[in-house]
Amino acid sequence: MKVPLSWLHEHVHPELDARALASRLALTGTEVDRVHHHGVPSSDNFVVAKVLEAVQHPDADRLRVTTLDIGEAEPAQVVCGAPNARAGITVALARPGARLPDGTKLKKAKLRGVESQGMILGESEVDVGVDHDGIMELPDELIAGTPLGNVLPLETDVLELEITPNRPDCLGIYGVAREVHAATGAPLGPAPWEHDTGSAGPLDGIAVTVETDRCPRFSARIFEGVKVGPSPYWLKARLMAAGQRPISNVVDITNYVMLLSGQPLHAFDLDRIAGGTLVVRDGREGDVLETLDGETRRLDADMVVIADADGPTSLAGVMGGARSEVHGGTTRVLLESATWNGPNIQRTSTRLALRSEASSRYEKGLSPEQTQEALAVATRLLVELAGATVREGTLDEAGPSGWDGTHQTIRLRDARVSGLLGADIPRARSAEILNALGFETVDAGGDATAAGGDAAATGNGGAATAAGLDVTVPHFRRNDVTREADLIEEVARIDGVDNLPATLPLRRGAAGRLTQWQQLRRTTADTLAGAGLHEIIGWSWSPAELADRLRLPADDPRRAAIAVDNPMSAEHGLLRTTLLGGLLDVAQRNVTRGIPDVAIFESGAVFVRGEDGALPHEPHTLAALLTGALRPASWRESQPPPADFFAAKGVLAHLLDTLRVTWRVEPGSEPFLHPGRSARVIVTPQGGADEIVVGWIGELHPSIAADWDLERTAAFSIDLNVTIAAVPGAAVYADYTSFPEVRQDLAVVLPDTVAASDVVAAVRRAGGPLLADAGVFDVYAGAQVGEGNVSLALRLAFRAPDRTLTDEEVGQRRTAIEEALAELGGSLRA
Known part of the structure; x- marks a missing residue:
């Protein structure tokens, strides 16, 4: 989510620069990925100018020499190559000394022998838009010499936020403004949807039927007399700063409202809706849709479509269809604002490999109330910027089961707040924070001291008699805040987790300690780290091609990996059956970046398919990998020994001897190991029972190592559960004899x-x-x-x-x- 500060400051304006604001937001749980500057470095030397005269350049067919009124006694002369440069228009001028977005500093220049005192600007030259075919034509009422920064948002810092899936309310500028208001105390402006120029009631001209519960709410309005054309420069500039490409005023308004409110919209050309009816339904076998990106997609029953009399015309929550899109000749627009089932939208976009700004918001779960908020803002803008007339009435349909518009009220107990946080937060402060975040609070009365310390240890049962606040959750936090602990988290993060004292939780006689397995698990990590290896933490998944790259035979159990139903990517499609793949990837990443000597290990679960549909087994495995030189070169040893079988065996011996396990190795093979330089690792359980093979050790086959851009490489892997089970009990010490040997x-x-x-x-x-x-x-x-x-x-x-x-x-x-x-x-x- 890109948040231009110039846009944010319309709603909340804290007295903090971009870096300080980013730090404050990060401390309250809103991660700021980075801060960057959009537009020109400085708006100095950018002014409004009026073209007094435009004549042909004496030595260039495509250039014109213009004389500009810049609000000073002497006009300025600028050579311009734009086809629309003509007398009488108002333009944007960069004077000598101005810096363009790429850092170029303008100077006086001569173009084909004619002096030019600056540059008349096109929108792409100052990141206000993407058009580079001509110069910007500003409103005639502007006064020559006016600083251009007073007219257009030429420069702004932009915060790039990493919004967590539970906070879709922060995927809109106003939602972020609400967070900034709570975090800094800066006044928050009124919600942009506070005044609605549209009207409620029945809407003629379109019939909509919602047949699926995957659409909790479907709202729409009709606009007539729409004039499709370019958006004003201020709107283009805001979209550009927020990472959106301007297209036309109607489409830009839908994107603008989405970025402002967090609620996506979609505009249909009403005259292209076959039959004047829409049906919101689940997909059917044979449904085909050409989406706005020009691709034809086959749909299925797990997807939701908006269909007219001729079939699907939009892929719900993901992307509109080309057949009903708004175009230059559109005069009547149906503006849709709907809510969709989040998990279904996520599955649809993943299955079709089609992600959009809309789908990324819908999949996180938007509230049905947001549909009307977005329509209110879009209605005003379509009237102002597209000359539209809004038809009386608003279509508002719900799915077969309706939607829950209730607001949950949760008791926030003073004693519970102090019990969980280890600090006394005044009730008034809790109310102040929650109100700033959009919650409604009512003092529930009672004395916090009299409530009793035991209340801090109870659940929500009995909350009605405890002192504190009755808190009503706003619709945009309905899916996130569902219990008292969630409210306490809100209070803690805004008041400042860094301000909480370091306290111990109530123990009530309990004593925590590590189990023997946990102790020995830490011993293994400490031992390997002491031997010079670095611990890595890899993914629990692996790509499907790993088994082929390791040359595992068809009957190898490690090929029977469990598929992930909803993988993050193709590289994460299977649950891993070996740690070797992750170690090789990390080693390759280091070697290809100039770090040839790698010694790493990982301790974690692998996943073995269970029998007859049973849950998978998850043996805890320890694996290590060595490649490159065993130690740095020196004047005494210019060629240190390479990592080989015996180096890996030395590390393994150090580990198993530290654990006091009885062990040995014997010749063995693995498909990915070098023949003759591999072995099986065998341990003897406590009590002298039959020996158990716990893993393998060896050098990688040269072709396998080369596939990962590695040279000589050694590795081992052992089942840590079985190995630790073979660790004997308490060590018994004997006196060292004084008799000679x-x-x-x-x-x-x-x-x-x-x-x-x-x-x-x-x-x-x-x-x-x-x-x-x-x-x-x-x-x-x-x-x-x-x-x-x-x-x-x-x-x-x-x-x-x-x-x-x-x-x-x-x-x-x-x-x-x-x-x-x-x-x-x-x-x-x-």
């Missing part, structure tokens, strides 16, 4: 098909309780051990907690270890 090294030659983890496991089993530690510290493959073999160097440490070991005890364990290695096909190196 015996250290021995041995080198064993084994077939290269034997995994090092199997070797270490066999050594530990054979070493028994006296073997305190065992590990591989060197690997050799070459001619000395023969082809197909590898030499592993093992470091052993023997220790007993209660005595010094003898050579005989160590020798027995050493013999058992050698026998275990022989069973694996190994032999000791000499």
Whole structure:
């Protein structure tokens, strides 16, 4: 929503500049996306001028030399190329020193040898309109030399607001003015629809039937003697500043009223409505409509149409039809102002990929009362700017079930306000805020102190006896404010959430604490962050093509993703079945922006389809990805090691060892991993039950990595629920023995098909309780051990907690270890 301040100031004018006003609105919950300037940088040196003379340029067929009265003793001479430059008209002049919207500063110049003291302006040259074929012709009653800024809105700051779906009332200039009034205390002008020049009662000349409850209210008026033409410059300028393109006075008035009131309108050429009747109905099989954008669209039963005797003539709430649009020869206009079912409009616009300013408002849920407000403003403007005559009467039809025009009254209790906010807000202050926002308040009496603190902890039950205010909700907040807590939120955000003291909520003996799962979940994040990885939070959705990009086979369960009924975009069409896609997207975004070394992780749910229509399973998964160098280059290490399988395994080992989980990896494969550089991650549950595969680890296949513009990349993914379930109970500590340990090294030659983890496991089993530690510290493959073999160097440490070991005890364990290695096909190196 673009809000030009020059337009806003017609209704409320706080003593704040654009930046300060943006900050104030942001603090009250109305997010300001950005502030920018529209039009010329400054209106200095822009004046009204009258053309005294216009003669042909001596050396240019398309140029004329004009003499202008600029309100000074000496006239000004300007060379102009516009075809409508002629004596007797009043024009807009930019004098030397003026700056145009693109920043160009005008100077005196010579055009084909003739001096020119400025520029006669067309509307596109000062962002007043889009016409660039001629110069603007201003009203003759204007006085030469009048500052142009007094006549036209040449410059204004514009606030771009991000309006939340629950606040469609702020999708109109006056609704924003009401917010500014409440937030700053600046006086608010009367509502622009306060005086209606139209009349109520039956309307002849059109028959309308509403057959669907998706249209709560349909209102319309008829205008005759309409003269379709360009809008005045002030109207064009306002539309341009608000992001709308001027078209014609009738269409511009509908857009202007929509931007002012938040209620969209649609103008029909009454003579093009077949049969003089309209039916508001659900779509039917075979319905086809050419919309105003020139596209022919096939409709269905979930859409609402406005149809005449020849079929659909408008797509309700989204876009009008080309067959009944207003054109240059239109003289009779049917102006429609209706309310539609918001969710239905959203589904329709999404299904047809057709969004409009109207649909973006209707889908948020407008109140039926707004139809008459918008008609009142549009009636006045059509009479003033299009020379129209409004026919007596107003058509006002409701859907089959009618519409609810009641206003809810909610008791706002003083004790509840202070109980929720932790601060005492005077009742008078609450009433002041709510009245400024358009609510009606009546003092319900009673003493706040006598009401009792327990009232703050109760619900709305018993509210009729509590001290406070009876608050009537206005129609434009009917869908948003439905309970006492909503009123308290309004009071808090306007009074200033930043002014509330820091207090603890009432505990009533309760004590909050993290569950063991929550504690361990935080431990995993802290551990990975400590290892140098950055946590990301990705979307819970994925695109349909992700499974193909990861080369998942047809029978892979991760292909059976659950479709989202109403996705935000095609990239968010499925619930994710893996975290890898999001990690790859983030890595690609960083690498393509000049950050080649990426180490990231994500912890979150993936969604696995349930059986026989059951709800999906949501296992909490942890995944990490490394690409680029493991550490920055330095003078000692100009080429740091790249992220590979062992780098990812090191991170995983650090994490699982921190959790004290018994784990191992074994050869395994995934379609997206490099063959021979991938493995399965296996943990042993508490109590020594059967091992469980909890995930995978490995390097991405080079073609997969290249598809995301990455080079060598490693990753892992584990089921965090199962992994945490394998975490043992409280850690048990043992005294560190003072008896010395015996250290021995041995080198064993084994077939290269034997995994090092199997070797270490066999050594530990054979070493028994006296073997305190065992590990591989060197690997050799070459001619000395023969082809197909590898030499592993093992470091052993023997220790007993209660005595010094003898050579005989160590020798027995050493013999058992050698026998275990022989069973694996190994032999000791000499």
